[in-house]
Each structure stands twice: as C-alpha cells, then as structure tokens.
Amino acid sequence: MNKIWWKILGSMLVIYTAIAGLLLGVPRLPIINESIRNLYFHVPMWFAMIVLFSISVFYSIKSLSTKSETDDLKAVESVNAGIIFGLLGLVTGAIWAKYTWGQFWSFDPKQNFAAISVLLYFAYLILRNAIDEEQKRAKISAIYNIFAFPMMVVLLFVLPRLKDSLHPGNGGNPGFNSYDLDSRMRMVFYPACLGWIIIGYWVYTIRFRIRSIENNQQHN
C-alpha cells in the first residue's frame, strides 16, 4: 500500500479529469467555444513531457559522474516515455486545430517548434543506435542530451513568444490568464496536470524495469 498510493492517485485523477473535463461547465469564449475542454487533455501532455525530459537530463548528468549503467537506462527510458507524451501533445493539438483553425497542421510557430523539439529527442535515440559500445554510448548520448536540453527550452518557451502565433495565450488570443479567472476550469486543469505527470512517471518506471530485466538477461 505504501508504494502504490501514488499510482492509485494518478489513475483516479486522470479518470476524474476525463469525466469532469467532458461534463462540467466551461466559460463560453468566442472562436474556441466548447473546444476549450481540450485544455484538460492537450496541455497536461506537455507538462508530463517536460517533467520526463527533465528526469532524463538529471540522470544523464548523474551518469556522467557515476558511470553507472542504471542511470543511463533511466535517462533513455524517460526520453522514450517523454516522446510518447510529446507525440500525444502534437496529435491532440492537431485535432483541436482541425476544428478551430480549419487545418490539422497550419504551420503555426507553436506547432513547428513542438515538432522540432520532438525531433531533437528522436535524434538522441538515433545517436544511441549508432554506437555499439555500451559505456561509450552512455557517455556520448548523455552529453548530447544535456547539450540539447537548453535548446529545447528555448524552442518551447522563448521562441514562440517572439513570433506571431494563433495559439491561445499568444498575440491577444484568449489564454491561460482568462481561463484562470474561471475557478471551474481550475478545478479540472490542475488535477489533470498532476494526474498525467504521475501517469507519465509510472510509464517510465515500468519501461525502466522491463529494460533492466532485459539487460540482466543479456549479461547472464
């Protein structure tokens, strides 16, 4: 019970947000209307992705100093889990964009930068595949991971503010601030973020355990 309470918490939060997000009342805003509910399903994906990539950078830094294989496996598995959330974020955003902007992909700066930052982590995984020797792979991929992380932060948080975007929260479009005024949305949005971050962490721990069992089998 001691160990699984957070898993139960995460599942309950995600189930709650799925139900409450679709049923509870939302403010009526022009243009976005009911599609505002996508806030509960789209934005938490990015939060989960950022948390998982941060975990990955943390273990990459650790693996450079400890040189332990466990840390390297943790780094790569959190990237694997983070990429799932990045792709889900792109897909949920694209579906929303189809109904609000009229196109799945309209080359909005936010969409482009999010796609590029996912590409960055695909490059990380390809770099890993290119190197056969395990210790060398751990070292070089950790270095690339740490080197790429500040660039991802620039891509996702700084550059979109310099460009004109149609994304909510940019260029005079209604965004976070106007949602925050509505306490009904806050009741669902914050639990959704927490819930998805916990689910993401859970996916990462499961993947890590599978990977380390496989790894042990290979060595014995």
Add this chain to the structure above:
Amino acid sequence: MQLAKEVKYLIHKEVLLEWRSKYTINGILLYVVSTIFTCYLSFVSLGDKLAWNALFWIIILFASINGVSKSFLQETKGQQLYNYILASPAAILISKTVYNIVLMLVLTTIALGFYTMVFDTFTPPDLLLYYVAVVMGSISFSTVFTMVSAIASKAGNGGMLMAILSFPIIIPVLILLIKLAKNAVDGLPWENSYDEIGMLLLVNVLTVATSLLLFPYLWRD
C-alpha cells in the same frame, strides 16, 4: 594564463595546418560559389525578397555544416591523442571554436559579396544590419557545430550523424537569424532588431557554456 597560451598556440597550429594545404578554405569557397551559381542558373530571377533571404541562409547553413564539421571529423586518432597529451580540453574546444568563427567569417563575407553580385535585384537597403546578421550567423553556427561535430566524431559515424544531430539544435538559431536578416531586408530601424541580437547572443553564451562544461567528459576516452 596557461589556458590563454595554449589556446593561442593551438589556433596558430590550426591556421598553419590550413595554410599549408588550403584544403578547407578553398573547398568550401568553391562549394559556396558553385551553389550560388547553380541557384542563379536554376532560378534566373528570384520572385521576392523573402526568397532571396531564405536562399542565402540555406546556402550558408550547408556550407557551414560542411566547413565546421571538418574540425573534429577530419582529425586522425593519432592527432587527437597528441592534442590530448599537449593541451587541456577547454583549450582545445576554445581554439577550435575561435578558429571556426574566423573561418566562417571569411567565408560568409565572401559569400555575401558574391551573392549580392549575382542576385542584385533584392540587395537589402540596410546592408550593415544584414552584415551584422551574417556575423551573428557565423558565430552561432561555429559554436553549435563545433560541439556537435565533436560528438559526431566520437560516435565514429561521420556525415549523416552530424546532420541529424545538428539540425534540430540549429533550427531555433536559424529562425532568429532569418528574422533578423528579414528586418534588414525590409529596411526596419535598428531598434526593432535588438531583441533578436540579444537572443542570439544569449543562445551563444548558453551553447559555449554547456560545451565547455561537457567537452572534458567527451574528450576523455
């Protein structure tokens, strides 16, 4: 002080090696000139000034990937070992970066001159600001590609890995550069460009700082 001496010595060595063979500089120069000429032959006249700007940056991007990636990929195992014994990793990284910046500055200046000569319809009204963008571009491409080429060379799988690893990292820089250059093409006053110049400087400081922190780990085998 020791570091400054090592850096000076290593830069001198790089320049001397380059001066003896003149391979990189002539190769990249011919690459840039023939690319511009090919573009000229295929486009004949560019539709608008946006295309003019974009085409220039694409040419510079590929030229600098080819030019800068030489710095680590070209060295033999023996040369690397020799450097490892002689100098500290920080000195090696700094010297390579500075050398690449100088190399890129020379190349991009010549490229800009030739480009404005060939496609003379859309020469930006504010050529000085455009040149500032080109200088910022040379610096940023050098700092990013030097570190990425070090990573790619250690991974032992040259060209393709270099492209895959560097593109996602360089795109944010490239977007800033194209925006800055577009300001010059549109002839906007300088005040409108301070944001981009500041951001580019910040990204460069960030890149150099992380490179300096990480390179010693990469260097040690």
